[in-house]
Amino acid sequence: MVQINLPKNSKVQKGNYYQDKTGSKNIRKANVYRWDPSNGENPRVDTYEVDMDNCPSKVLDILNKIKNEIDPSLAYRRSCAHGVCGSCAMNMDGKNGLACTKPHSEIEGDINIYPLPHLKVKKDLIGDLSGLYKQYESIEPWLKTNTKVETTEIIQSKKDRKKLDGAYECIMCACCSTSCPSYWWNGDKYLGPAVLLQAYRWIVDSRDDEKKERLKKVADELKLYRCHTIMNCTNACPKGLNPAKAIAELKKMLATS
Amino acid sequence: MENNNPLSPHIQIYRWHISSLVSISHRITGILNIVAITVICFWIASLLLGENSYELTNIFLKSIFGKFIIIGLTWSFSFQILSEIRHLIMDLGYGFELRTTKITGLIVIIGSFIMTVFIYLMGKQFI
Numbered sequence: 001m002v003q004i005n006l007p008k009n010s011k012v013q014k015g016n017y018y019q020d021k022t023g024s025k026n027i028r029k030a031n032v033y034r035w036d037p038s039n040g041e042n043p044r045v046d047t048y049e050v051d052m053d054n055c056p057s058k059v060l061d062i063l064n065k066i067k068n069e070i071d072p073s074l075a076y077r078r079s080c081a082h083g084v085c086g087s088c089a090m091n092m093d094g095k096n097g098l099a100c101t102k103p104h105s106e107i108e109g110d111i112n113i114y115p116l117p118h119l120k121v122k123k124d125l126i127g128d129l130s131g132l133y134k135q136y137e138s139i140e141p142w143l144k145t146n147t148k149v150e151t152t153e154i155i156q157s158k159k160d161r162k163k164l165d166g167a168y169e170c171i172m173c174a175c176c177s178t179s180c181p182s183y184w185w186n187g188d189k190y191l192g193p194a195v196l197l198q199a200y201r202w203i204v205d206s207r208d209d210e211k212k213e214r215l216k217k218v219a220d221e222l223k224l225y226r227c228h229t230i231m232n233c234t235n236a237c238p239k240g241l242n243p244a245k246a247i248a249e250l251k252k253m254l255a256t257s
Numbered sequence: 258m259e260n261n262n263p264l265s266p267h268i269q270i271y272r273w274h275i276s277s278l279v280s281i282s283h284r285i286t287g288i289l290n291i292v293a294i295t296v297i298c299f300w301i302a303s304l305l306l307g308e309n310s311y312e313l314t315n316i317f318l319k320s321i322f323g324k325f326i327i328i329g330l331t332w333s334f335s336f337q338i339l340s341e342i343r344h345l346i347m348d349l350g351y352g353f354e355l356r357t358t359k360i361t362g363l364i365v366i367i368g369s370f371i372m373t374v375f376i377y378l379m380g381k382q383f384i
Contacts, residue, residue, distance in 0.1 A: 004268060006263075006264055006266060006269065007263070007264055009261065009263050010263035010264040010265075010266075012266060033265070033266070035262075035263055037262065042263065043263050091265075091270060091271070093272070094270055094271055094272030095271070095272050112270070114265060114266055114270050115265040116265065117265055117266060117267035117268075117270065117271055118264060118265060118267035119264070119265050120260050120262040120263075120264060120265075121262050121263050121264070121265050122262065127265055128260075128262070179271065181267075181268065181277075184267050184268070228280055229276075229280065229344065229347050229353075230276060230277050230280040231274075231276035231277065231280075231353075231355075231358050232271070232274075232276075232277055234353065234355055234358075235274055235276070235355060242353055242354070244353050245350070245353035248347060248348070248350050248353060249350060251348065252348075252349075252350050
């Protein structure tokens with residue numbers, strides 16, 4: 001069911017204001033979504049004044065600075081800091097992306113940082129992605145082959161390998177799925193762009209022998225056809241991939257098979 | 258166990274871009290058009306009830322409010338037609354690059370207004 005408004009316990013309140021203590025002249029404000037599971041209060045947006053003279057170039061650097069120097073209670077996921085692991089996916093300036101690859105110079109005005117949209121928040125900027133992982137598991141993202149011989153490689157031509165370009169690079173950061181309004185309203189049934197891109201990746205793999213079964217699986221109305229080419233997914237993907245096109249290809253395969 | 262954790266903000270904070278605007282407008286104009294077709298059917302059906310009732314609708318449609326509705330609906334139909342063509346092309350698997358979606362989206366938005374003016378002028382000539 002489409003619910004435009006946030007539920008009562010999710011309404012965002014005005015939070016604390018942390019004034020700059022370094023005396024820097026180059027200050028930017030970062031508005032960060034906070035929710036503490038321990039006290040039963042509603043989420044709030046805290047504002048931090050950050051000294052930009054001593055801050056590296058990415059949004060993640062701002063968060064690190066806040067955590068290290070201003071407020072150690074801030075919680076967020078991060079790991080590689082090079083756009084490879086996908087841990088620091090969040091909503092910055094109204095658009096999903098990886099905090100470690102998003103330069104803060106691209107953002108005008110205050111820097112608004114929220115968790116990935118329409119997820120159950122675990123704490124602060126950490127959203128619960130278990131639903132998405134379950135859906136990922138449901139498409140069985142591993143090679144299925146009928147060959148009995150397991151001692152030799154399954155050879156793939158360069159042309160067939162090329163089909164995987166643009167699909168295998170996905171790091172499952174969930175930026176795309178959580179940017180999709182269809183996934184917001186029907187996340188329980190619709191697989192969402194991230195998982196469908198992976199489904200596509202196994203369907204076009206020439207080494208896989210279960211193409212037909214896989215296609216049949218995603219053909220169910222809500223699993224695939226909730227995509228209305230809103231293009232939020234492709235617009236959000238920090239790796240420059242195109243889930244919308246992959247979903248369109250899946251639709252085309254189903255229409256022509 | 259029910260999860261009482263808050264839901265993170267979604268449509269409240271997500272930034273709009275051309276493709277998402279065209280997509281939502283496509284839905285809204287679609288609903289408007291269904292209503293419009295019903296109204297047009299009633300207008301035509303009112304012919305059967307005689308000259309008077311037809312005149313009544315005519316007077317209403319010639320008023321400023323009526324004209325606003327007609328021009329609005331012309332735009333709504335123009336938008337729907339252009340946006341649908343865009344969707345048909347996308348269904349064929351073309352035009353998914355970010356730049357292309359931006360350009361086609363803009364064509365739909367600007368084109369719908371041009372088409373409205375065009376249809377309006379065409380109608381003027383016939384009258």
